[in-house]
Amino acid sequence: MAVVQGAEQVKKRIRAILTAPHLAAFLPATMIFAYWYGGEHLMVLVAILFPGLLAIGGTLTRPSPASPQKIDATTGLPKRTKLIEHLDFGFMPDAEYEKSCLVLEIDEITKLADQLGPVGIEHVLRIVSGRLRTALRETDLVCVLDVGRFGFSIDKRQRVDLEATLQLAARLQAAVSDPISLDQTRVLLSSCLGFAMPGRSPEANGEALLSAAESALSFAIQSGPGSIRAFSNGMAPRVGRIEHNRETLLRALDEGQIKPWFQPQVCVKTGRITGCEALARWQHPTMGLIAPGAFLPAIAKAGLLERLGEVVLYGALSAVRDWDNEGINVSTVAVNVSADELNNPTLSDKIKWELDRFDTSPERLVVEILENVITQTEDDVAIHNVKALALLGCKIDLDDFGTGNAAIASIARFNVHRIKIDRSYVTHIDTDIDQQNMISAILTIAKQLDIGTVAEGVETHAEHAMLATLGCDHAQGYSIAKPMPAETFLQWALTHEQKRTADVVVPKLA
Structure with a gap:
């Protein structure tokens, strides 16, 4: 890259000499000199050769045509190659400024794309990309790295330190969060956003700097929605999303690399643990913890959703048995059931067999079904499975409520026990009156139907407090606890209950 750029600079200087206006003044003098030295014949020869040499020199020193940059069709932004080239300039000896690299990804972009559909997600991405461009200086660059993922090259000017970069990161996140x-x-x-300063880059090139920023982003995603992380030397560089093949995924499922982690659900008013949700996590032996968004789409593409469901169910019921043996009663554990599983005629029998195997009461298993599955399915097998599980005694939760336009009749038909309010309605509920009105309407519907409510994605204590004020039953989110392995959940539950009990004020007798 540096050699090519150096050659272009030499060609530019030679071309500047050949095309300079004062060079034309030498032509008459050259003609006279040729006539004096060689007579009329030499003068004619020079008259022919001189313009020809200039033309050839101009052609040879013409700038190489810029390779057509691949442009993202949805946003009109350039892609990864352009970003790397821009970052490379910051490492050149004569660069005016070094470059910092930031990478931003919209939270749960895969899930969002499924909810909004192709037209809806393209509309959202176009608006977001326009806002991000507006938030930058003219000399800075924003590119598309993947669906919902954007990379930035930022001039590291004087006084642009860690604090200034954090302020820019917050400004970019604010641009995304506007309704x-x-x-x-x-x-x-x-x-979520990850960034890398040029002084922290593993190597002095744009590819390494971008890799470092994407590594920081992966740690931010693991930390939860809205997180920001800076690259440090302890982070292993990663580039983009990795495509996992079916053989790798199957081995990870069979060897226990992919297994359920558990996120608690609590009573909004009292804080008492009322259950938990089992969520698939992949602890890779060399890559560390892989974010769900990086492997769940690959599992679906590989046709392994049913195998994943078996792994999660087994791990969930094993955890319940172990917690019971330790004296911790977690009343329910929720598992997600995909459309592929619902269309398997043997699903209800398989779940009944697993419950009998672990000697677990069906009432302790919550089966979560996505709202869009209910709205889209007319399959008799799926309907039979849901009804059979409800008759067995399992509880049915309608997940991501508010995103699939489920009819009230569908809720009644599927014997729904609770609705889980999607995090898109919970975000900013403490400050946004429109969000509060939406939640109030959902809670009113639930009350009229005599079904429970669980708010997902509760990220702040202020959101938690507003949910209590509005009358939501249960809450789940990072403000309470992140998903954790079964052993860690046990310790967390013990500590949480001890703290909750200690906080209860016991009235004194008169």
Whole structure:
């Protein structure tokens, strides 16, 4: 890259000499000299050769045509190659400024794309990309790295330190979080961001700097929605999303690399643990903890959703048995059931067999079904499975409520026990009156149908407090606890209950 750029600089200087206006003044003098030295014949020869040599020199020193940059069709932004080239300039000896690299990804972008559909997600991405461009200086660059993932090259000017970079990161996240109107509804987004300063780059080139920023982003994603992380030397560089093949995924499922972690659900008013949700996590032997968004789509693509369901169910019921043996009663554990599993005629029998195997009461197993599965399915097998599980005694939760336009009749038909309010309605509920009104309407519907409510993605104590004020039953999110392995959940539950009990004020007798 540096050699090519140096050659271009030499060609530019030679071309500047050949095309300079004063060079034309030498032509008459050259003609006279040729006539004096060689007579009329030499003068004619020079008259022919001189312009020809200039033309050839101009052609040879013409700048190489810029390779057509691949442009993202949705946003109109350049892609990864352009970003790396821009970052490379910051490492050149004569560079005016070094470059910092930031990478931002919209939280749960895969899930969001499924909810909004192709037209909706393209509309959202176009608006977000426009806002991000507006938030930058003219000399800075924003590119598309993947669906919902953007990379930035930022001039590291004087006094641009860690604090200034954090302020820029917050400004970019704020641009993403502004509400977006879509089909008379509002879409609220959050984002994670990772960044790398040039002095921290593993190597002095743009590829390494971008890899470092993406590594920081992966740690931010693991820390939860809205997180920001800076690259440090202890982080292993990663580039983009990795495509995992079916053989690798199957081995990870069979060897216990992929297994359930557990996120607690608590009573909004009292803080008492009322259950937990089992969420698939991949602890890779060399890559460390892989974010769900980086492997769940690959599992679906490989046709392994049913195998994943078996692994998660086994791990969930094993954890319940172990917690019971330790004297911790977690009343329910929720597992997600995909559309592929629902269309398997033997699903209800398989779950009944697993419950009998672990001697677990069906009432302690919550089966979570996505709202869009209910709205889209007319399959008799799926309907039979849901009804059979409800008759068995399992509880049915309707997940991501508010994103699939489920009819009230569908809720009744599927014997729904609780609705889980999607995090897009919970975000900013403490400050946004429209969000509060939406939650109030959902809670009113639930009350009329005599079903429970669980708010997902509760990220702040202020959101938790507002949910209590509005009358939501249960809450789940990072403000309470992150998903954790079964052993860690046990310790967390013991500590949480001890603290909750200690906080209860016992009235004194008169």
